Amino acid sequence: MGLLSQGSPLSWEDTKRHADHVRRHGILQFLHIYHAVKDRHKDVLKWGDEVEYMLVSFDHENKKVQLLLSGGEVLETLQEKGERTNPNHPTLWRPEYGSYMIEGTPGQPYGGTMSEFNTVEANMRKRRKEATSILEENQALCTITSFPRLGCPGFTTPEYKPNPVEGGASKSLFFPDEAINKHPRFSTLTRNIRHRRGEKVVINVPIFKDKNTPSPFIETFPEDDEAAKASKPDHIYMDAMGFGMGNCCLQVTFQACSISEARYLYDQLATICPIVMALSAASPFYRGYVSDIDCRWGVISASVDDRTREERGLEPLKNNNYRISKSRYDSIDSYLSKCGEKYNDIDLTIDKEIYEQLLQEGIDHLLAQHVAHLFIRDPLTLFEEKINLDDANESDHFENIQSTNWQTMRFKPPPPNSDIGWRVEFRPMEVQLTDFENSAYVVFVVLLTRVILSYKLDFLIPLSKVDENMKVAQKRDAVLRGMFYFRKDICKGGNAVVEGCGKAQNSTEPPVEEYALMSIDTIINGKEGVFPGLIPILNSYLENMEVDVDTRCSILNYLKLIKKRASGELMTVARWMREFIANHPDYKQDSVITDEMNYSLISKCNQIANELCECPELLGSAFRKVKYSGSKTDSSN
Template sequence: MSLCVFPRVGVEGTWTTPNQPNRLICPLPRYQLLAKNVQSRPQGRMRTYFPIYRDVLTSSPFHDDPPTGKGIPDHICLDELDIGTGCCSIQTTFQAANETEARWLYDQLIPLGHVLLAMTAATPIWKGYLVDTDIRWQRFGDLVDDRRPGEMDFLPPRWTWNRTYLSREKPPMLEGSTPLQPMDKTIKSRLLEGGMDDALAEHFASILTRDPLLLTRADLDNLNDSNTRLFELLHGCVWHHVRFKPPLTDNGPGWCVEFRPMEVQLTDFENAAFAIFMYLLSRAITTFHLNFYLPFDMIGESWETAQKRNAAVEGRFWFRRSGWSSKYHRNDHSVKSMCKDSADHQDAEKECKLMTVDEIVNGEGNSGSFPGLLAMVWEYLDYTNVPSVEKAKLAPYLDLIQQRANSTNPTPASWMRQFVRQHEDYHRDSYVSEKVCYDMMEEISVLNKI
């Protein structure tokens, strides 16, 4: 059974409550060290709060008194690193033909993160209570936030959305819109001297500026500038929603981009659908050179929206509805109908618009408007002459994406919330009892057998 997090994890007096520090963390020394270092640096601040979902009989004010004694009225408090690191997601990694293509794909996946996060929302219950949010994303970030008190005002958390674009082709309108990020100018200068261009040097300098979380004495004693081990240790401890992955060996997978924000779904079919959709969309992006650039302030605003309850239906997200088509394919007959908005624009406010998930994925539905991400995927399948029998195999997965976007197929979070509220043993007080939780797990098991 795939769950983002078990709904009653952290409930006092049950098997879900850790009996000793880090018992859920891999016993290998490296992982124990990561947990120890994360826990020691923030000086007791490592916790996260969820607003309670207020039902008819929910106590007012609602109080959750954690062992730390640092509760907030009407909020659930989690302060266990184990719970944060135990959250599950769908992570998809895409091969690129070369560095140029990888950098372009990385940039275009960044503005898609908040949309896919909202579509896959799957965590409406924490610590045995319904909460007023649907996702795990920033909650995990809070529980692995190692920033010291003096770093809070100038340093974003390690687990956050991306704040750098990499392609040399990024439009000039994005210049100067990069928000706050760590930057050791000496590190950036060294990277520039080593042959990186400015965009790549800034990206990696913002990562390498962080204090190491996993560096051991053995690592220092065995430093070898002929391999990438040290780089991997540093690069692997900053968790952005899109990861740019350069080749680490001559015979490895080459240039890759990893897409990380999607929440794990309740069924294998749903997980497969989102993995397939993102793979096909990544191929459409690289084949048609699609342009989804957004200014970072719009991305930040949309991430805030994605974290709200029922964002997939009620949320409005910034998206590029015009100026997205590539000049390299405007004259190609097979994509001409899709690329109706091929005029160049310089004004981000005119190109970008607050749109629903349905409009972004399924299109706006009128002539000359945004055709939708699904239309681009189907256009890619036509353009690359995928046989009809293969399209028929893909159709059920893409149908689920269409239905999820237009809300005829609810998110796992919405489904779970509805199941709880309709259960005969739920008392309309936000509490998800062991009986309700057990029956919900049984029902999820049945869903996977259909």
């Protein structure tokens, strides 16, 4: 989530009054940055990961596990012992949406040398050990994407009841405001999304129909007309921002050498987002039920959907300016590089005045429409002290809009007056149980960026097909059963650097010939005569690089995990969790996850993460055993 502004948050009505001011000055701030650094190049390749964690508390006697609402105190202690004591501390800690969540990153970005890949897991281990060391007995730090009983009665400690009446931030039937981070930004964001939308957010996730699941599966909410209308048969209903932003993820940010390289990377990685999302699937359970999806993306998208009925096309436009096709948390809507332009086949809603202003200021069409599209949104939070700013030296108004467009990829201009370059952020991954897995996914994506840049690879397909891939990627077992549109010939200009890459497609051929439906196994591992495979391409790249033996072994270990997850030889976290619940002695094949089943699952996850037990179906033999912590939560201690 990054550093947070301090100050007095405005209500939605007051924020709305200043919306045009924020947009107007946000654009001026962007223009100042752009003109100052548009020609900047030769920045070194730097990158870093962000891991989000949940704090849990185990009650071994009653076989119950709850989310621990002490994130603020834990964060304060970690920062005091870390960066405030030593500016060069190897880890950084930041707040997250839930008061049971924290985010950890490396203290300094990683650089461009191959040996850096061998330090990622060690740093993640250091973070886990640091945070675990200040927890009490029977408390743990977990990297799970979604807590299975989030929103069920008594899911937090201390326990709080939801506040569905006016005055609460979310008015949720299930999610108490006390589970929201105490920083005013988060409750204000929650309240203002609801006020702007004109009603509570609506999340409906299809339930997994097991042998004894009621059909139709129907929940009744007689005490809440809004919920009664919003909930759908055969779906798990949720009604608060916390059901999405209260999940955890894994993200990677890259600094490119120049703005053009950043734009190229942004486009190429956008096509990879659904593939890696399906590969990292880790969230099959919601509000105490087994769902029929494996990824959180659609849940989090709906949880922050502030569009009014008019903007969603349910009523004629009267009080709003635009029909908007997506939530502000969704996949990207336009490519940024010149080679991506012909694949921009999604209707793009833009602020025409801002677009024209940007063109007049020398911004090219593609970047101008990207920014003008982001700026159709309103600011969601505004601090009274941050209304009038120095546009030449501050970027808060630009970031206000930019940072609340939560898309699969984010294009990030440098902060004003800093030595940071143009960056892109890769955002679709689900967090994994172990530091080994999280390192594997990070290294895979970072290595892929190196190969894309070195070999000038081209993964571009029509953006509408990427959107279709995003929908497929979230489905149950998409990694094995899903078929994804992917480019057949990824070597631009006939640069046959990898066996299986032929000449580039003749531009006169119809675009439909450039891509085909492929399985994730084909995309990742390759299939003769169809596609060379990303892992073979990465291996080819590694063979041509000078890499020390330890680093090479680490990278190959990580790639082995990705390879086997793609082929189905190893399970995704989502599939493993499903199997665990299905085989639990208390499970009645009714799609219900009880407290005791949840306790068993999270206990097992914690043991796996702390290397107190093996899990070959999830990790295979690639997992290197390095004892480092000794969990405080093992009931056998």
